[in-house]
Amino acid sequence: MTLRTGLIGLGMMGRHHARVMRGIEGTELVAVADAMGDAHGVAEELPLFETVDQLIDFGVDAVVCAVPTGMHEEVGLKLASAGVHTMVEKPIAHSVEAGERLATAFNERGLIGAVGHIERFNPALQELRRRIDAGQLGEVYQVATRRQGPFPSRIADVGVVKDLATHDIDLTAWLNRTKYAEINAKVVRITGREHEDMVVAVGQLENGVIVNHTVNWLSAVKERTTVVTGQNGVFIADTLTADLTFYENGEVRSTWQPVENFRGVTEGDVIRYAFPKQEPLKTEHEAFRDAILGKENTHVSMTEGLETLRVAEGMLEASSVK
Structure with a gap:
């Protein structure tokens, strides 16, 4: 099984995610999105969308969310509602209350919700x-x-x-x-x-x-x-x-x-x-992939990110x- 992955947020961190995601075995980066465009030329041959809704409609199994912290909750809740496994960049959200809503949304749907604590x-x-x-x-x-x-x-x-x-x-x-x-x-x-x-x-x-x-x-x-x-x-x-x-x-x-x-x-x-x-x-992305596939749980969960x-x-x- 090859996981169809997407990326939203093509800023300084997003471009590194895109580079690594292109080489993760068992996954395929199929589309990217950013309301501000693609300043770093991340998309290359991939479809470039403006919104997370378009990314979801295109069809993805998992998404990395590298938008500004204040947007994590809005984007993450849409992905959870659509049944898409998601890794958000750290911190999980702009506030504990927003983080609680995110963690609950993914946990209740049995989805992998991860936080990018790369260290x-x-x-x-x-x-x-x-x-x-x-x-x-x-x-x-x-x-x-x-x-x-x-x-x-x-x-x-x-x-x-x-x-x-x-x-x-x-x-x-x-x-x-x-x-x-x-x-x-x-x-x-x-x-x-x-x-x-x-x-x-x-x-x-x-x-x-x-x-x-x-x-x-x-x-x-x-x-x-x-x-x-x-x-x-x-x-x-x-x-x-x-x-x-x-x-x-x-x-x-x-x-x-x-x-x-x-x-x-x-x-x-x-x-x-x-x-x-x-x-x-690369290790972080492999842990996210393995969690989705039910192999290992070495990713940083949203519950941990919330703590x-x-x-x-x-x-x-x-x-x-x-």
């Missing part, structure tokens, strides 16, 4: 989760993330919390196989828009792990780092390069005073792991930003 599919984080599950780190104490970079002019309808911090919320809960118990945050607005540009958050998961997130789009340096500290050492995952490094707790005693001053009284092994590195977007949005809104509430 879960980064090979460094997938390898990190495998090693945490295997007990290499022992008890996990803390997860700290840093997600910084220049301002993305393409983002207009949400702030840095819903656009970027949702990545860190999702991956942190996923790595630890649990939910957030509490979250506190401080935000600032620098660019003059109504939305926040920087957030620093601290919280705790239900299993007791403490977390902190530093996220902004004000930095001249782009950084995507996840640091997990535990009983046996520290993992550092760089999702820009998909590298994973393990700093083992020290066991070798140092008697060289100058070195001890810089590195501590003991030293442990430092290992950068080698493992297969497939493009995360991530709840935590994001909790950050904003804690910082008194509505």
Whole structure:
């Protein structure tokens, strides 16, 4: 069976979806849509529609929705009503209430509703989760993330919390196989828009792990780092390069005073792991396909996406930003 797939939203992210969708085995990208046209030349030989209704009428089994966040609910509900499996870009919707309506619509119809939290599919984080599950780190104490970079002019309808911090919320809960118990945050607005540009958050998961997130789009340096500290050492995952490094707790005693001053009284092994590195977007699409076919459920469900949005809104509430 070959799944007929469609794409709505041909902006910066949509063009990458189209590129990857053309190469997903067992699927065929048959049409695309965008009310604003095709600025990046994504359609090529495919039919180009203006509305989701036209895309549905053309006949599709599954659709990727890469329209602005504020349109997720409207487009998603139409796709659910038509019986079309859908993956919406993160966050699931502009508000928790809208996300609840979306998740309910897909769940009630027995459809696969997925959310594009792509960081879960980064090979460094997938390898990190495998090693945490295997007990290499022992008890996990803390997860700290840093997600910084220049301002993305393409983002207009949400702030840095819903656009970027949702990545860190999702991956942190996923790595630890649990939910957030509490979250506190401080935000600032620098660019003059109504939305926040920087957030620093601290919280705790239900299993007791403490977390902190530093996220902004004000930095001249782009950084995507996840640091997990535990009983046996520290993992550092760089999702820009998909590298994973393990700093083992020290066991070798140092008697060289100058070195001890810089590195501590003991030293442990430092290992950068080698493992297969497939493009995360391709892995994400394969997970969406497999969920539709009933093979595996490694996609990010709308229920999970909704929980991530709840935590994001909790950050904003804690910082008194509505």
